[in-house]
Amino acid sequence: MANANRTAAEHVSSADLIYYNDTRQSLVLVQYKKLNARRKGYYYPNSDSGLDGELTRLRAVDRYAALLRKSGDDHRLCPDPSWIKLCPPEAVIPQADVMVPGMYFSRRHFEQLRQDARLQDGRGGGVRFGFANVPSYLDNTMFTRLVETGMIGTTGVGTELVRQQITRSFKQGKALILGLLTGPEEPQSERNSRRRSGG
Template identity: 40%
Template sequence: MSSYERRIEIEEFYPLPDLVSFSRISAQLKSDAALLRFDGPLTTGLGSRVISAISQELPALAGILQQLLRKVALPLPTGNATENSISQRDASNVLLTAFSMGRDIIREWPSSVDSDRFYRDIPGEAVPHEDDLIRNDMGYVPGWSHGGSIDYTIRRYGRGERKLLIYYANARELERQTGVDLIYWNKFHGSFVLVQYKKFNSSGEELTYWPDSDKNFGRELSRMRTIDDACKTNVRHDDIHLIQSATFFKFCDPVPFDPGTQDLVPGMYLSREHVEALMEVDLQPGQKGRRIDYRSTPRYLNNTLFTGLLGDGWIGTRGAATELVAQQIETSTRQGRAVVAGVSSDRLGNSRVGSA
């Protein structure tokens, strides 16, 4: 005896100019008319026959059906490419959510999962490289200008008076990237936040991350500590924030690759200080090693809390210099990590001035 689950996501509704005639479609299919009542997946050939019959009966649907076919025909990424593409899209969604900008446009990304086109297919208003805010304001970052090896794409998003630039940068093709960093910098306040993505492993019934088995973890934690120390200078007295740390980890639940989703990946956000506190807990007898999971971490920031605090400027260190942000982007790409960098010049606060 076997069972299976089917998941149907309804994203858009299209008005039809007329009713679809079941009997006429059945007549077109002739001996294959039973396919219309078949409960299960069809072969490619039989599925094409059904779609062709529907398109002939109602030509207004033909373009929509072809568009859906192109989406489901995309080759899915495998291995590291899957995790990296999911994390990069999630980082984009985090930034858009934090600044009250719609995520609908993300449904159109990617139109290809080919490594050479992944960044270029990101939706949004393209920004010419000569207008690159990072390059103009931060000076020369190796690889970002002068024809270097770092591939980057810029998109502009807006809602009312709020404006956000999102930069996507990588120095390696998707399959060979070692991870993803989300970097946010507010030019007006000098507010700086860095999030490193990590994936929970499924071990039995629990989702667990094992720091001791990640060869990069110690180096990354040290880097975060250095960033937090560097951001403690030149902070104005009226800059109030809830969490002093500028650096966070996002530990992500395993999710399947879904080309059309705009959902945020479930998981927990922990500040660097919180992670270090968890690492100091004594190991219990029989425990394999230090671990981070939901059972041992009863308090954490979820997507709703994190994006709300980020958008209103309650987290992140104030006073970060332009040079520090540029240095961290360079460091991330040099270590083989992809970077999703959000840059804005808004006054941070709870008010949604200019929001639609």
């Protein structure tokens, strides 16, 4: 993991994390957002002036990745690269060696939840995201396991798309964490067999 940041981490409200598995040509791009302490730990997407531009960028990345997919590629539960993570307001993001707690959403799931009546705050129909009202999300354990096993993320993506996303992150003044996995990958069946045998 590497951490590249132009801004003091404690002042960052939006950051990017990029996981790239060179062996499986799989990219996962996570857009970090902070829950708002002054709003009782909720995130109000309609009050985030930068969100629409960020979602436009994430949709474009997803469309580009879809063009690279082939019928014989590895199966993915979610083949789009774009994810959003909402973190507690007191969290310092990002850190290269610590995963702060939070809620992970695929970009599509996040946009669907913005239309979900269960997330309305009762005051004029404003939508808010928080641990108390979001019906489903991935936590750190579930998300990292899916990334590790290659069940989410792109297929057939080379380093050029990774370079593009790193460049865009810097141009937007975001903090950036990059995780890179290279070399041969042991099949999950073999890893599980070794764990069961105590090896």
